[in-house]
Amino acid sequence: MKRDITDLRIGVLGGGQLGRMMLQSATDFNLEIHMIDPDPSAPCAKIAHSFVQGDLQDYDAVMAFGKQMDLITIEIEAVNTDALKALQAQGKKVFPQPEIIELIQDKRKQKTFYKANRIPTADFILTENKADVAQHRDFLPAVNKLGKGGYDGRGVQVLRSEKDLDKAFEVPSLLEKLIDFKKELSVIVARSASGEVKCFPLVELVFHPQANLVEFLFAPAEVSAAIEAEAQQLAEDVITKLDMVGLLAVEMFLTQDDQLLVNEIAPRTHNSGHHTIEANITSQFEQHLRAILDLPLGATDLIKPAAMVNVLGENDYTGAARYEGLHELMALPGVHLHLYGKKITKPFRKMGHITITDENTITLKEKVLQVKEILKVKA
């Protein structure tokens, strides 16, 4: 007998900011969410139905947590997929499926999947070590990416010329052609267990030059309708070919000659979808829950143009976080603050984000700059 969604014990691997916003959304559907995270003071620790400290990469920890659940999902992909497979074999629902998490954990497998499935992506070479990279000097300038373990800008470096070869990774990695792109774009797409697929509108990302993570985002992306349609089709192709259930963020480059190339994918809610909380009819967090619960997917229309700004720890501060400029920030109309509940700030640590909605896209961009000037996270 199918039980009510409100009766399920839902387990989430990871208790960071993505989990936190998922919790806020899950409350609307009266879902019972349990969480596990290695950090005892993780953003979700105090507000999940239950919280256990545990290593997400540890087989036993994930098994012990998962066997008490009916449905298991993730908010970070660095998790023990063997345990998830074992749980799935025991009859637990696990979305996204462990095999897909595993594929995405390894950027080499990810790229190989694109190639095998004719998903357009930057040319690449798989490399085993530094010496291997050195043999491909003709391929430079290129991006050298760790196969496994990279996160939030770590494990990714540009090798511009021969003199950078010495920096190359000593472990299995890939060497990817450096793309001369006009824009970085992202589509978030959801697919439910019943096979319903729905995309969010295309957004445009601006990366932080030093920290290699998203600094601003604009929605809608300033591209033609044809490019948006093509990007959405590409995202739908990827999730369908993966046969994945859940939410998938598909980051793309738009090249100087208007080609779309898939850069990276993440099988979960994503930084490029935070604005959907205020700016779209359904948020990415609700959509993720709808997809894994096999509910009908929600409408994804953008209600108002929006910008999202990550609130990063200031470069020179490490310690107990202090928020300068909160009052001034909150006096700006249409500015929505989300703080992630992290006690400690570090240089470029994601401490929160701000979503700005405004009918006028020029005002919107002005407000982005203003907001960045006002709010500072120091210690």
Add this chain to the structure above:
Amino acid sequence: MKRDITDLRIGVLGGGQLGRMMLQSATDFNLEIHMIDPDPSAPCAKIAHSFVQGDLQDYDAVMAFGKQMDLITIEIEAVNTDALKALQAQGKKVFPQPEIIELIQDKRKQKTFYKANRIPTADFILTENKADVAQHRDFLPAVNKLGKGGYDGRGVQVLRSEKDLDKAFEVPSLLEKLIDFKKELSVIVARSASGEVKCFPLVELVFHPQANLVEFLFAPAEVSAAIEAEAQQLAEDVITKLDMVGLLAVEMFLTQDDQLLVNEIAPRTHNSGHHTIEANITSQFEQHLRAILDLPLGATDLIKPAAMVNVLGENDYTGAARYEGLHELMALPGVHLHLYGKKITKPFRKMGHITITDENTITLKEKVLQVKEILKVKA
């Protein structure tokens, strides 16, 4: 030294649905919210930073809870105000102020306040007992309201003619002229400690004929701009004359001859503001937090026309709640479900609400009827 808002221990008296939506909003600002409620399985029990079971009317329980807090607020007005006054005297911030909660707890004091402050309201007589009411048969048809203890339709009855006099309350009550109104309207107004005052747009309420509680709500109200402005001015007058800090819901009648009369007020977030979560730039829950934290008040503009429908327990069912029609409901675009996490349904119990947003107000009203047909709470 003024501490960061994220350092405060905020205590909320009551852990029901209003507290639950306040928690969802408080997470955005990284606020630490502690709650007390008599029901150990209250909607907030599992998701507040801490939760204690306790009688909100009990002096010692409120004192024990409150003395651990920096700032105390409410999500229900039936609380021990003597304890709140004592906590205030100890230097705790208490918003809304205990004196105002006390005034509003007693509908007789409320009405006397309107009269003293020239706030337009229906004519009334204070009555001490049934015999007292019987002396005012010329005043019928009238509404007989308990001075204290009424809630969600309880403690309010219509005395249409002499033959109803036998039903009259035996305790201190009031007899209020039955108003022949065109519409019931509500304005939610906020006032911060610094004295900033801001109204939400006027909304229109449709009451359930049997249960005497809000069944639907439409925003914006279909009235002239002049009436809206007058209603907002009235709400601002009330909160300013009360010298209150926090959020105040001001329910009004619009009479057949277009007079506005204040009916009842509630010094907290209110059922008539639930739609603001999706439909307005700032939600009533965030606005309440801004007001009591003395942050600048948020913009209140309506983004899209909206309707709110209370999800009430079906009349014939008491027991563990089951939600019929969830899948079908969620397939409707622009329909936002909020379930309150109550395990047990009872006839007309508020189990959740649904907000519908739609540019087209005709479609909006059609969807209200559709939604009511689809979702049923049974046991």
